[in-house]
Amino acid sequence: MPDADAELDAAQAEVTGAAVTVHHNGTTYHLPSPLDYPVDxxxxxxxxxxxxxxxxxxxxxxxxxxxxxxxxxxxFNEKINEATGN
Incomplete structure (x- = not known):
C-alpha cells in the first residue's frame, strides 16, 4: 500500500525539481526529480x-x-518508484 507521506514528498519533488533520496540496504541514493531524468x-x-x-x-x-x-x-525498484511517485 502506498505511503501517503512518500506520495506527498514525490509530488513536491516533481513540482519543485528537488532531488529525491532513496535508502536501500544501508546506502543512500540520490535521484533527480522525475522531470529531470535523462530523456534516455x-x-x-x-x-x-x-x-x-x-x-x-x-x-x-x-x-x-x-x-x-x-x-x-x-x-529497490519499488522504493524508487514510490519515492518518485511512479
Missing part, C-alpha cells in the same frame, strides 16, 4: 536499464557491488 529513460527496454539511467553509472556500480539478487532489485 523513456527508451529503456527494461526496469534494469531504467534504474541504471536514473541512478547514473557511479551509483549503479555502487549498487552492483552489493551483489543484489532479482528480489533485492525488485524491492
Amino acid at each position: 529513460v523513456v527508451f529503456a527496454e527494461s526496469d534494469f536499464e531504467a534504474v541504471r539511467i536514473v541512478l547514473g553509472e557511479d551509483q549503479w556500480q555502487e549498487y552492483r557491488k552489493a551483489k543484489p539478487t532479482i528480489r533485492d532489485f525488485q524491492e
